[in-house]
Amino acid sequence: MFSMQERSLDAQHCADQPMPARAASPQHSSSLIELCELLNVSVDLRHYSHFRFQHVRLRRDDHLYHVGQPCRHLYAVKTGFLKATLPTNMERQPVVGFPMRGSLIGIEGIASGRHTVDLAALSDCELVVLPLDTLHHLGRECPDLSRGMYSVMAGELARELSVSKRRGLSAKARIGRFLLDWSDRFASMGYARNVFNLPMARGDMGSYLGMAQETATRALFSLEQDGLISINQRTICIHDRCALLTLKRQPRQRYSSD
Amino acid sequence: MFSMQERSLDAQHCADQPMPARAASPQHSSSLIELCELLNVSVDLRHYSHFRFQHVRLRRDDHLYHVGQPCRHLYAVKTGFLKATLPTNMERQPVVGFPMRGSLIGIEGIASGRHTVDLAALSDCELVVLPLDTLHHLGRECPDLSRGMYSVMAGELARELSVSKRRGLSAKARIGRFLLDWSDRFASMGYARNVFNLPMARGDMGSYLGMAQETATRALFSLEQDGLISINQRTICIHDRCALLTLKRQPRQRYSSD
DNA sequence: CGAGGCTTTGAACTGATTCAACCGCAGTGG
DNA sequence: CCACTGCGGTTGAATCAGTTCAAAGCCTCG
Numbered sequence: 084m085f086s087m088q089e090r091s092l093d094a095q096h097c098a099d100q101p102m103p104a105r106a107a108s109p110q111h112s113s114s115l116i117e118l119c120e121l122l123n124v125s126v127d128l129r130h131y132s133h134f135r136f137q138h139v140r141l142r143r144d145d146h147l148y149h150v151g152q153p154c155r156h157l158y159a160v161k162t163g164f165l166k167a168t169l170p171t172n173m174e175r176q177p178v179v180g181f182p183m184r185g186s187l188i189g190i191e192g193i194a195s196g197r198h199t200v201d202l203a204a205l206s207d208c209e210l211v212v213l214p215l216d217t218l219h220h221l222g223r224e225c226p227d228l229s230r231g232m233y234s235v236m237a238g239e240l241a242r243e244l245s246v247s248k249r250r251g252l253s254a255k256a257r258i259g260r261f262l263l264d265w266s267d268r269f270a271s272m273g274y275a276r277n278v279f280n281l282p283m284a285r286g287d288m289g290s291y292l293g294m295a296q297e298t299a300t301r302a303l304f305s306l307e308q309d310g311l312i313s314i315n316q317r318t319i320c321i322h323d324r325c326a327l328l329t330l331k332r333q334p335r336q337r338y339s340s341d
Numbered sequence: 342m343f344s345m346q347e348r349s350l351d352a353q354h355c356a357d358q359p360m361p362a363r364a365a366s367p368q369h370s371s372s373l374i375e376l377c378e379l380l381n382v383s384v385d386l387r388h389y390s391h392f393r394f395q396h397v398r399l400r401r402d403d404h405l406y407h408v409g410q411p412c413r414h415l416y417a418v419k420t421g422f423l424k425a426t427l428p429t430n431m432e433r434q435p436v437v438g439f440p441m442r443g444s445l446i447g448i449e450g451i452a453s454g455r456h457t458v459d460l461a462a463l464s465d466c467e468l469v470v471l472p473l474d475t476l477h478h479l480g481r482e483c484p485d486l487s488r489g490m491y492s493v494m495a496g497e498l499a500r501e502l503s504v505s506k507r508r509g510l511s512a513k514a515r516i517g518r519f520l521l522d523w524s525d526r527f528a529s530m531g532y533a534r535n536v537f538n539l540p541m542a543r544g545d546m547g548s549y550l551g552m553a554q555e556t557a558t559r560a561l562f563s564l565e566q567d568g569l570i571s572i573n574q575r576t577i578c579i580h581d582r583c584a585l586l587t588l589k590r591q592p593r594q595r596y597s598s599d
Numbered sequence: 600c601g602a603g604g605c606t607t608t609g610a611a612c613t614g615a616t617t618c619a620a621c622c623g624c625a626g627t628g629g
Numbered sequence: 630c631c632a633c634t635g636c637g638g639t640t641g642a643a644t645c646a647g648t649t650c651a652a653a654g655c656c657t658c659g
Binding site for chain 2: 167169171173175177179180190191192193194195199200219222223226229230232233234235236237238239240241243244245247248250251293331
């Protein structure tokens, strides 16, 4: 239904002047300084503040891009939540990430020139469009920016690697870590650390954590039983952060001691 | 011409860690052009060919760096195989990667300034040292290089993301994909595509793929039973690439039709 | 030759998946 | 207003893939 948007975005890609049709009311744009603040990179940009970056708005369930589409822009998330999914011949596309405010989207497509994940909006979103051409152009004149970009990209890689820490943990422990991750993300946005709404369905949560959605449900319920959290639909209240963090595959006491 | 590299290398040696003493005899160095060829980035570098990058040699089981050590260099693998492991409080450190010729190591530490994985040599290795200072310096003068670095880093991220495609596959299928990955890696180095030696132990293989080492053993054996491969210790011979690729979790026929 | 590390094999065990049914809520249309 | 529909979430029961423990076999290297 909104595929028109993708087409028009592509057209813009060619024209090198991103101006999405859907953002029919593009009141907003950001300066380079605002963009850097959003991405949390600190550079001296006094001379380049005249650059402005347009915004794109997405509605829930809109797709920002699909696998295989040319990658000519990156996007910094200003508001809203998204999910990235991998293409597989399976019916269930595995979820590989939940970008939100401060995330830089699209990096995965730089190497091949084409996007390698699908990006869908979980809620209404506002994104800052960063054309790759502009990025390279700016990098030439503003060395600090290159450094900042290296840092952002490396950060994404490090975060992705750390995901592997969850391997070997029980489903319950993975859910626990996951909740703490979101807790920190909300806290870093200035929201409450211990009460928040998860933006995704159980199925997406499970897929991201590598378990069936029923398992996600049961793990949440089990954590609630233990008094570590309270759940009400997608609203989470964390009671015992420390316990959530130290959950792990218990040694499994076999017919032992006694 | 070496001054910059030597300074930072020395600084690292003195200040931070006991870098392998064997690196004391670095006979070789590479030009920027050689480095770019190694990393498979194509840029016009005629004017910068006077830069030279020192080499480091590692012996089997040597560590290139540990978690927490300052990240001031990247390393391009020239020869040999390594493994990257995450730190956890568990006894078994999860393996997150097997860098080899062409891989760029150390990116994960750029964002935080400190390394976030352990890097150990699985075999004797030769690495090209790329000081971050030099990288930033060069990027200023040679815009193409920045672009190339973005591409390399983004490629690492994309590769890391694609690892998630293995989620949801059976152990056997994951092993199959793993073997094909190595097959392609060897092929891209100009070696035989269908016969090769894996550089890592079963335990590391299993850890990387998220399974117990016994499961890795059994999956390999099962593939051999099916006639898709032959195994002899760490020597693998692939007979049916297509079948390896199409392995997946079979639908599980329950007490079926009625 | 012996020690120790890696690999294989067997057998018991269990966490998680799968299937299936049900609940509750939101949107829709009569 | 209420039946209807569909989706997300929850719950239960059976089953299985993979883990864990245990022990033996094999290879390498000092």
